[in-house]
Amino acid sequence: MKVFYIVLAIIVLIVLGIRYFVFRIGKPVNLEVSNSYFHHYRKNLIVYSPMGNWFELGYFESEADVATFQPINEDFGKDKNNVFWKGRKQLVDHDTFKVEDFYIIKDKNHVYHLNGRKFYELEIINGADPKTYQLLDASITDYRRHYWTKDGYSVYYKNKKINADPKTFRPLNNAIAVDADFIYAILSYRGEGNEMVEVDEVIQKHKMIEGEIHAINETYARIGNSVVSAFTKSEFEINTFDSIATTQEIDYWNIMVNDVLINKGTIYPEIDAKSFEALRYDFSKDKNGVYYDFKKIKGADYSSFEILSDQYSKDNQHVYFEDVILKGANSKKFEFSSQHAIWEDGENQYKNGKIITSKK
Known part of the structure; x- marks a missing residue:
């Protein structure tokens, strides 16, 4: 029995030791406002730990005054002298x-x-007017919702100023925006493939066109008898028709206008x-055939096409390489x-659509 109490005492001491030296978070300062600001378990200070998960998400001992500190929201807080973001004092x-x-x-x-x-x-948004922002x-x-802001003078996209009219500017979808005078391309990226880079720009591309304005999907918009779009390669395209009777979304990249x-x-x-x-990769089909990058693969049999x-x-x-027959290849x-x-x-080896070795 004596051994049992000794072992139990050792276990209790180990648990208390672990809690003392490892556990740092005590009670939340104000759980109704934030579950990331806490009193320290041992020390007289405020700590910031996202959702209290300090082991995985981090932990920071703040300089905040313990007696007067209160959270503003999940990540911001104030004491009698300073403002804090994620526990760090801000200028x-x-x-x-x-x-x-929040934003x-x-x-x-x-x-x-x-x-x-x-x-x-925190970083200052250059030129933004705090009175009207x-x-x-x-x-x-x-x-x-939080991508787009404005003040009394300008529009901002992801904190970058755009020379647009804040009174009439509006995004139509992910790719196109308009104001009273111009059409804008919304570019998250520029280039394609390995050369694609993130830019987050909104660029004035064309004078406003008269007529009805509405989004067709997230990448195309109709303005009057024109359809506009913005993709990473061309950045902006405008196609004008004599008239537009119908528009229909096929998918993100494709639409049908007047059956075209x-x-x-x-x-x-x-x-x-x-x-x-649209099929996989750059392949597609219609009732007349199969296509690679919108070039018809002549002679392809769709019933057995793979x-x-x-x-x-x-x-x-x-066998086809892109849109042409790979001559001599055994299907x-x-x-x-x-x-x-x-x-x-079995007879030849191929790379980039060409024979590189042959058993013949």
Whole structure:
């Protein structure tokens, strides 16, 4: 029995020791406002730990005055002298600092944003007027609500100033915006493939066109008898028709206007839009055939057509590299080899649509 009590005492001491030296978070300062600001378990100080999960999400001992500190929201707080963001003291005007709708952060002197170049330090939005700065459209219910802001003089996209009319400017979708005078392309990226870079720009592209304005989908918009779009490669495209009777979304990249297919801003009148279907990679089809990058694969039999990779396909008779027949390739035996980017059919090996070795 004596041994039992000794072991129990050791276990209790170990548990208390672990709690003393490892556990740092005590009671939350105000759980109704924030579940990330806590009193320290042992020390007389305020700590910041996201959702109290200090072990995985981090922990910071703040300089805040314990007696007067109160959280403003999840990440911001104030004491009698300073404002804190994620536990770090910020260089802002204490008495006039406020956070509106979480993303509108300002004091009497400046407007701030959270994505600054210095770690855990609010950054000033250059030129923004704190007296009039607000969300562009508070009625937007999705994530884009906080992308768009304005003051009495300018519009801002992801904290970057746009030379647009704040009274009439409005985004139509992810790609196009308008104001009373101009059409704008909204560019999150520039370039394609390995050359794609993030830019987050809104660029004035065309004078406003008269007529009805509405979004067709997230990348196309109709303005009068024109359809406009903005994609990473061309940045802005405008296609004008004598008249527009119908518009229909096919998918993110493709729409049908007057029974004509438009893909990434380019019209393809030779493709039957009503039966068009995007397949994997750059392959697609309509009732008349199969296409690679909107070039018809001549002679392809869709009933036996099979996509093998981003460039290769086959049917019962032929193997195709992009939109052309791979001459001499055996369709029934053609398959990927164990070597990188190499294909084979038992007689030949192929790379980039050409024979590189042959048994013949």
